[in-house]
Amino acid sequence: MPATRTRRIAVLDAPSNLGLRPPTPSTVPGCAKAPGALRDHRLVSRLNAVDAGCLTPPRFDASAWRPGDGVGQAKAIAEYTRRLADRVERLWQERRFPLVLGGDCSILLGPALAARRRTERDRKDRGLVFIDAHSDFRHPGNSQYVGAAAAEELALATGRGQPDLTDIGGLRPYVDTDHLVVLGLRSDDPHRVELEASGVAMRTVPALRANGIGRSAEWALDALGEVATFWLHVDTDVLDPSVMPAVDGPAPGGISLGELSQIITTCAADDRCAGMDLTVFDPDYDPDGEYAKALTDLLVEALQ
Numbered sequence: 001m002p003a004t005r006t007r008r009i010a011v012l013d014a015p016s017n018l019g020l021r022p023p024t025p026s027t028v029p030g031c032a033k034a035p036g037a038l039r040d041h042r043l044v045s046r047l048n049a050v051d052a053g054c055l056t057p058p059r060f061d062a063s064a065w066r067p068g069d070g071v072g073q074a075k076a077i078a079e080y081t082r083r084l085a086d087r088v089e090r091l092w093q094e095r096r097f098p099l100v101l102g103g104d105c106s107i108l109l110g111p112a113l114a115a116r117r118r119t120e121r122d123r124k125d126r127g128l129v130f131i132d133a134h135s136d137f138r139h140p141g142n143s144q145y146v147g148a149a150a151a152e153e154l155a156l157a158t159g160r161g162q163p164d165l166t167d168i169g170g171l172r173p174y175v176d177t178d179h180l181v182v183l184g185l186r187s188d189d190p191h192r193v194e195l196e197a198s199g200v201a202m203r204t205v206p207a208l209r210a211n212g213i214g215r216s217a218e219w220a221l222d223a224l225g226e227v228a229t230f231w232l233h234v235d236t237d238v239l240d241p242s243v244m245p246a247v248d249g250p251a252p253g254g255i256s257l258g259e260l261s262q263i264i265t266t267c268a269a270d271d272r273c274a275g276m277d278l279t280v281f282d283p284d285y286d287p288d289g290e291y292a293k294a295l296t297d298l299l300v301e302a303l304q
Helices: 030-039 074-093 105-122 153-157 192-197 205-211 213-223 257-268 290-303
Strands: 009-014 050-054 097-102 126-131 180-185 201-204 229-235 273-279
Touching (some): 009 074, 030 097, 030 290, 074 097, 074 273, 105 153, 105 273, 126 257, 180 205, 192 201, 257 273, 257 290, 273 290
Parallel strands (some): 009 097, 097 273, 126 229, 229 273
16 A cells, blocks of 8 residues: 555654755745745645644854855754654654655755664665755765755765764765665756766656656666665756746756656655655745645645
8 A cells, every 4th residue: 555545644844944055145045934835735734644843943044154164054954954863753653654844955864864773773775766856966076165955965865075964873874875766857967977877776857758757756666676665855846947936946857747746656655655855945936826836736646
């Protein structure tokens, strides 16, 4: 039976924008408002989900960062990662299916750390299906400097980068590249070749469509290998800007709402799927709530 039916969904807000740079010197990124915007369209009740509340992040303050300083707001992100991992583990103990509403992509580190803790205890591998327009694989080995964790979270999760974020609790790496699948990447991503050389299973948008969206989702589940569970990460910018412009990093050449719904439906229906996060939707670019409604409708369709 689908995981979302044997385990009731629990919606947890993770409104952290710590992994982003300020849009302007006097503003903060708007993706912290995303959970509220989705709740305004009755996401929790429409999913018949448990309301798991909100994990409030530390204060956003990127004022002191300069190139060469490492990941911005790293101390706050590490603190939030530990707390989010604790909350996700608690929901698993209650036999819930966490739906974590971000926030920026750095929130992935929380569920990834939670899964790694479980692997440390039972020695069973955990995987990650990473759906994103961007590889988010910038790290000191391939870039002059790092800065915004939301452009680096996959590198951090796989152990590439500064230890205060990659080795929390001595558990580096949180994600093994042998059990990592990347979907929706744009063909011109600067780190695509490095990911492929690392053995990461991957399908760009053209490859997704050439092989069929449904078959590609099934391929992803096979490509994870022998894992006890896997986490599903969805960055809203995987969608084409023509249907979802309300994101912090729109990238042309994306997939449609229906295609993303099909991928989520297939992945979440697998018994091994332990939960999902949704990131980078920015209500500041959605004054009429049109895109929040579309995203809420997508989640309800895919997860019911």
